[in-house]
Amino acid sequence: MPSRRTFLGTALATGAAVALPATAGASASASGRPRRRVPKESISIQLYTLRGIMGDDPEPVLSALADIGYRKVELAGTYGRSAAEFAAILRRCRLRATSSHVGIDGDLDRVIADARTLGHKYVVVPWVNYATLAQWREFTARLEAAGDVLRRAGLSLGYHNHAHEFAAVEGTRPFDVITAGTTRRNVHMELDLYWAVAGGVDPVAVYRANFPRVRQFHVKDRAADGSFADLGTGTIDFAAIFRATNVTEYIVENDQPRDALVTARVGYDYLVDLRF
Template identity: 60%
Template sequence: MLRGAAGAALAAGAAGVLPGVASAEGAGRGGRWGLRVPKDKISIQLYTLRSVLETDLEGTLDALADIGYRKVELAGTYGRSATEFRKLLDARRIRATSTHAGIDGDLDQAIADAKILGNRRSNVAWANFGTIAEWETFADRLEAAGKAYRRAGIKFGYHNHNQEYQTIDGVRPIDVLARRTSRRNVSFEMDLYWVVAGGADPVREFYRNPGRVEQYHVKDRAPDGGFADLGEGDIDFRRIFRATRPLEVEEYIVENDQPVDALKCAETGYKYLTNLRF
């Protein structure tokens, strides 16, 4: 039912129609701005904290737990084995529900490590090609990898940057990826900053493939186009979350590619998401 409603809303202009849907749902929870991001859906990409994780892994994980994080997304295990890193997380009641991993290496080993770490999802973090033919070949490889992950009981997806929204010979790579992969095997982890940087509207991109965007990277943009801590930039997350609420994503992942103060960024992001009403 929701997918049908979403499709009808998109035809009429999702950005203008869907906010009313979410507002009506929130009427019994504090009025028009009664909706919020559930705490159990908030995570953080540990790439944001790479500088401090490299110098004090355990202390940084302690700080994340103290802030309130119970989920993280991995980008490596900082010299620890999958088993060792899982023990560090378990001791702090943190789950690594998601990870970034490539498909160029040993896929069986990546899947085995993901199982040890307790990952429910694995996402390819980066790709960039100069021709549509290369993007098509890459999409086919994503589909094959996604099938292997699905058979192992782990969801598989792709994380965008801005190049996927730039046309090559009149075709956008993101549309190639959507067309040549299946909903069953490949989902999308939408990085909101990079969608905006690519000149696209996150709400419209969400409804181009309704229900297929299952995670957000919640990353803000500074007025000069750089990175900002959440709530200190110019991306309208309230509008995005409200408009996409009918097909709500499973995780809202805090990220900043170049934080000035990584732990402050993590705390600011958590507080922003828990306090936001939409």
């Protein structure tokens, strides 16, 4: 990851390009600006996308993901298997689970042990929602404390947003409470691009305001009617977002896929083929 000073200097110098439509960005690249691409080793998929077809035997689905080209996945549970059992399935399918959605209010020792068994680099809190600012602040304190414990164990704790974190509670956005009340040393951000857009914010502005804490993207497209869409079929200009940012993982997701394996293939191919 670049330094904050180096990145922000470059981003601000090219900031006008972020607002251009994707076709304009492609034209500019053709006229001399180097094209970037998402590295294949940075592409992952959130297995929540495939929950409807996992059934009692997740191995055929995981093997199909490997056949598509995925080498990394993000977990949302282990489908009734122990961490060791699921890790063995992943190895047979030539996949690594570098990230997982977990809770922090239970046994952190168990979270750490399972994460090590599964080979995680990141563990991420996927969802909380509170009615009062005091509750958000109490959660933020717990998040920072858990992040300190996990960092000492060699793991990075993240927070995954939805739209509601960008709606004010008692005059303050919960997202701002979280970022102000935690340190980048202990808590990183897994920015869900769909939910950021649905929440009325610019993902690039969120990234810049919190650089370099945004380390993972949930890459999820949004149809014109606001519903979920497979990558490249919706309205989000990922090329413009990626051109102005730099993260370590691009995680494909669709909360309500019509055909989960088609969604997985379309998402992988889209990220591999995208130039920005």
